[in-house]
Amino acid sequence: MKLAEALAERAEATRRVEQLRARVVSSARYQEGETPAEDAAQLLAEAGEALETLESLIRRINRTNAAARIGQDGTLTDALARRDVLRLRHAVVTSAADAAAGTGERGYGRQLRSELMMLSALPVAELRAQADVLAREIREIDVRIQRANWEVDLLD
Template identity: 85%
Template sequence: MKLAEALAERAEAARRVEQLRARVVSSARYQEGETPAEDAAELLAEADEVLATLETLIRRINRTNAAVDMGRHGTLTDALARRDVLRLRHSVVTSAADAAAGTGERGYGRQLRSELLTLPALPVAELRRQADLIAREVREIDVAIQRTNWEADLLD
């Protein structure tokens, strides 16, 4: 099984657990004289089976991520960490540029001459260039991660 297939199975198992959780909660209590819509104990048992499968998948995925070498990006785990931090950095830089540019404010100028002019404390154009470079790096590393996911075999 390829790593990408395991990731898809993991996502499906997580969705299934959440669905089962919601069904257990809605069937956990019922009124006297009524019959519950579903057997909560059966649903819990099914959730337990799915959770065991999910745990196995997560262990194997993590083991694979730590072992697969992506060359200049390090291991797949290293690349995932780098991508996550780059996404956060992009968010910070973009927010800073937006704030400095006055995005979201009522206007860029003054309504009356008596109002004080607000000035940017940061170089907006430079921040936008930085954000573009970070976004490109995120895309490049994401493509490398996706390629690796489809090429790497899942470890036991």
């Protein structure tokens, strides 16, 4: 099985656990004289099995990510960490540029000459350029990660 297939199975197992949790909660109590819509104990047992499957998949995915090397990025785990930090850095730079530009502020221009003028403390154009470079880096590393996901076999 390829890593990408295991990732898809993990997502499906996660959805299944959440669905079972919701069904257990809705069936956990019922009114006297009524019959519950579903057997909560059976649903809870199914959720336990689904969680065991999910744990096994997560362990195998993590082992594979730690062992698989993808070029200059090191292991898949290293590349994933780099991508996560790039995304956070992009969000910080974009937020800083938006704040410096006054984006999102209501009435950020002066309405009367007697009002104080708001000035930017940061170079907006430079921050936007930096955000563009970060966005490109995120796309590039994401492509390498996706390629590896379809090339790497899942470890036991």
